[in-house]
Amino acid sequence: MSRSASRLLIAAVAIVHAAFFIAYQRPDWTTQWTDQNGYLLLGRVLAATGRFTRFAGTPQYVPEAMRTPAYPAFVAALDALFGESHLVIAVAQALLFAATCLIVRSIAATIASDGVATAAGLAVALYPPLPYFAALVLTETLTTFLVTAGVANGRLPTQGPAKPMSSWRVSQLFGCTGFVFEPRHGDCAHFHSGIDLVGPLGGAVYSVLPGLVEVEAPSGYGGGYGIHVLVHHDGATLTMYAHLLTATVVSGQVVVAGALIGYQGSTGLSTGPHLHFEVRRAGVPIDPTTVFPSLFGSSGPPFSILPVGVSPRLN
Numbered sequence: 001m002s003r004s005a006s007r008l009l010i011a012a013v014a015i016v017h018a019a020f021f022i023a024y025q026r027p028d029w030t031t032q033w034t035d036q037n038g039y040l041l042l043g044r045v046l047a048a049t050g051r052f053t054r055f056a057g058t059p060q061y062v063p064e065a066m067r068t069p070a071y072p073a074f075v076a077a078l079d080a081l082f083g084e085s086h087l088v089i090a091v092a093q094a095l096l097f098a099a100t101c102l103i104v105r106s107i108a109a110t111i112a113s114d115g116v117a118t119a120a121g122l123a124v125a126l127y128p129p130l131p132y133f134a135a136l137v138l139t140e141t142l143t144t145f146l147v148t149a150g151v152a153n154g155r156l157p158t159q160g161p162a163k164p165m166s167s168w169r170v171s172q173l174f175g176c177t178g179f180v181f182e183p184r185h186g187d188c189a190h191f192h193s194g195i196d197l198v199g200p201l202g203g204a205v206y207s208v209l210p211g212l213v214e215v216e217a218p219s220g221y222g223g224g225y226g227i228h229v230l231v232h233h234d235g236a237t238l239t240m241y242a243h244l245l246t247a248t249v250v251s252g253q254v255v256v257a258g259a260l261i262g263y264q265g266s267t268g269l270s271t272g273p274h275l276h277f278e279v280r281r282a283g284v285p286i287d288p289t290t291v292f293p294s295l296f297g298s299s300g301p302p303f304s305i306l307p308v309g310v311s312p313r314l315n
């Protein structure tokens with residue numbers, strides 16, 4: 001299913017669901033559920049006088065305003081725009097309901113597959129029977145929306161980067177080096193394009209940020225990096241994990257920060273088990289200590305990386 005078809009389906013299900021409640025409950029709006037009329041009166045007086053009360057000239061109706069403080073204002077705005085009508089309120093709620101379902105779908109799409117995102121939007125659109133299709137539907141869908149947003153926020157790289165290994169000591173820093181294996185670069189006779197970390201033997205290696213995985217097999221002895229994993233964080237930024245014993249991810253896989261991507265090894269041009277950790281911006285290696293001062297100690301100003309989901313691509 002395409003994204004637009006998925007959105008159309010979710011919006012249609014939400015509107016049909018809302019229309020069912022409107023048709024089913026409309027006869028009772030002014031007879032059985034007098035609080036519906038109460039909201040209408042609150043909205044009318046609020047629009048006219050700016051005061052929370054059902055009847056102009058009576059004291060402020062505080063309990064109602066405290067229960068759902070935004071709702072009387074919502075009703076008052078509709079009253080001022082379209083006149084006093086239960087149906088206008090219900091239709092406006094139906095549109096808000098559909099919009100909320102679509103927002104849930106969009107949020108879910110940032111942390112899961114399109115299938116899961118569609119299911120999340122439909123689950124909200126088909127939310128089990130509500131007491132009545134009025135104030136409470138907004139409360140319920142808003143709660144769902146906030147929970148979804150909270151979950152999504154927890155998965156995005158706002159908590160700072162994850163450690164690439166459980167522990168390590170740095171055996172070689174970024175930049176000019178006396179190490180003869182390394183190639184010439186700029187003013188350096190030998191240049192080290194990353195930072196070398198020696199961790200526990202065979203230790204697990206984790207992605208420092210969420211992103212899209214690209215796995216590279218060793219390309220001969222001169223290949224240097226051995227088995228290595230690239231994780232694309234946005235269109236321009238990637239991190240590399242080289243000399244792995246083995247990779248536990250495959251190309252095209254989406255990983256979260258802290259996800260296991262392989263095990264420390266010594267494949268490629270390596271003199272002993274270690275992790276070569278590299279950061280590239282637009283293809284150019286940059287000093288990992290300036291990008292991740294919280295991991296490796298600062299030797300320069302902090303460097304921001306765009307959140308995942310900004311059109312990562314494999315090169």
Ligand SMILES: [Zn+2]
Pocket residue numbers: 172192194195196275276277
């Ligand atoms: Zn290295």
